[in-house]
Amino acid sequence: MKALLALEDGRTFKCRSFTGPGEAQGEVVFNTGMSGYQEVLTDPSYRGQMVTMTYPLIGNYGINDEDVESDRIQVAAFLLRQYQPYPSNFTSLRSLADYLQSQGVLGVHDFDTRALTRHIRSKGAMRAMISTQDLDPESLAAKARAIPSMAGSDLVTGVTTDKPYRWVDGRVEAVMENEWQQPEIWRHRGDKHCVVAFDYGIKYNILRCLEGLGCEVFVVPASTTADEVKAMNPDGVFLSNGPGDPEPLKYAVKNIQPLIGYKPLFGICLGNQLLGLALGGKTYKMKFGHRGINQPVKYLPTGAIEITSQNHGFSVDFDSLPKGEATVTHINLNDNTVEGIRHNKLPVFSVQYHPEASPGPHDAHYLFKEFVGLMK
Numbered sequence: 001m002k003a004l005l006a007l008e009d010g011r012t013f014k015c016r017s018f019t020g021p022g023e024a025q026g027e028v029v030f031n032t033g034m035s036g037y038q039e040v041l042t043d044p045s046y047r048g049q050m051v052t053m054t055y056p057l058i059g060n061y062g063i064n065d066e067d068v069e070s071d072r073i074q075v076a077a078f079l080l081r082q083y084q085p086y087p088s089n090f091t092s093l094r095s096l097a098d099y100l101q102s103q104g105v106l107g108v109h110d111f112d113t114r115a116l117t118r119h120i121r122s123k124g125a126m127r128a129m130i131s132t133q134d135l136d137p138e139s140l141a142a143k144a145r146a147i148p149s150m151a152g153s154d155l156v157t158g159v160t161t162d163k164p165y166r167w168v169d170g171r172v173e174a175v176m177e178n179e180w181q182q183p184e185i186w187r188h189r190g191d192k193h194c195v196v197a198f199d200y201g202i203k204y205n206i207l208r209c210l211e212g213l214g215c216e217v218f219v220v221p222a223s224t225t226a227d228e229v230k231a232m233n234p235d236g237v238f239l240s241n242g243p244g245d246p247e248p249l250k251y252a253v254k255n256i257q258p259l260i261g262y263k264p265l266f267g268i269c270l271g272n273q274l275l276g277l278a279l280g281g282k283t284y285k286m287k288f289g290h291r292g293i294n295q296p297v298k299y300l301p302t303g304a305i306e307i308t309s310q311n312h313g314f315s316v317d318f319d320s321l322p323k324g325e326a327t328v329t330h331i332n333l334n335d336n337t338v339e340g341i342r343h344n345k346l347p348v349f350s351v352q353y354h355p356e357a358s359p360g361p362h363d364a365h366y367l368f369k370e371f372v373g374l375m376k
């Protein structure tokens with residue numbers, strides 16, 4: 001079935017739907033990973049975005065029940081060069097087309113993903129509209145220009161959990177009404193490290209990594225206040241990844257500030273940006289961001305290089321952090337942007353990239369160990 005994508009600047013791309021009729025809108029971004037499409041599809045940080053994979057052949061290992069990063073597909077549409085409809089892998093339970101269709105997400109192929117990626121790289125990330133119904137370039141481009149811009153929008157409200165939950169044995173465990181406000185909510189106090197994790201769109205593999213290192217984790221909504229966290233009396237606080245612009249999330253920054261210095265605090269991606277803002281820094285929208293599994297990062301104190309998994313379109317401004325209070329610890333070797341920050345005196349640190357991988361290399365798993373070490 002024919003489909004057409006129009007960017008806000010009027011450039012159009014012909015393609016074909018492999019999931020039936022549909023229409024979608026969002027910011028178009030590219031991911032350079034050769035594999036990991038199931039993790040990409042379900043990562044809540046992609047909310048509001050259409051994703052194109054630069055690797056040309058996608059779908060060949062199907063879809064399983066294990067490699068999800070949340071309970072649903074989060075991307076607005078999936079744009080591929082070539083869809084492989086006959087998966088072959090021992091874990092595969094269904095095809096990518098069936099998976100996308102079951103959740104009403106448009107998948108297209110025969111798309112010139114290389115031209116699209118080169119266009120975004122030179123012109124920057126853009127809003128776009130894709131449709132199998134409206135194939136008129138001008139009408140689609142006009143609709144693309146009418147989509148609210150990602151900068152300035154709070155996308156976290158749409159993905160954060162409504163209620164706190166426990167993460168037990170690799171699964172979400174619902175809690176009873178008000179259970180989290182009881183005087184002693186932790187089942188393994190003393191044996192495990194009790195962590196409150198703010199959910200701004202948390203990836204399951206972060207929870208798997210924390211549990212794997214002996215943490216008992218309570219996940220709380222993004223709007224949870226510092227006093228509510230302190231009432232839970234955790235050993236450490238975690239700030240998760242999440243979609244969109246950090247700047248409008250004033251409530252989150254206000255809730256994080258009183259927790260700086262309260263207990264060890266660790267943040268990933270949006271958590272890094274929110275910590276940067278809470279420390280008095282600034283963030284900005286990057287031209288096209290970093291999304292892939294081979295981003296080189298330098299750890300400045302030792303000069304060690306890590307190959308990292310990334311998915312972000314905003315960044316902490318290098319010079320904005322208050323001097324003497326916080327330091328940039330990691331930089332991206334492709335463009336020298338900030339990849340990690342640390343408080344100079346308190347056990348408070350964060351990284352812009354994804355030490356939990358999923359997909360991607362495990363070079364940075366040491367950061368979870370460091371967080372656990374600080375709680376000991």
Ligand SMILES: NC(=O)CC[C@H](N)C(=O)O
Nearest residue numbers: 241242244269270313314
């Ligand atoms: N993965 C993330 O947490 C992304 C952070 C933020 N939404 C960005 O695009 O920069």
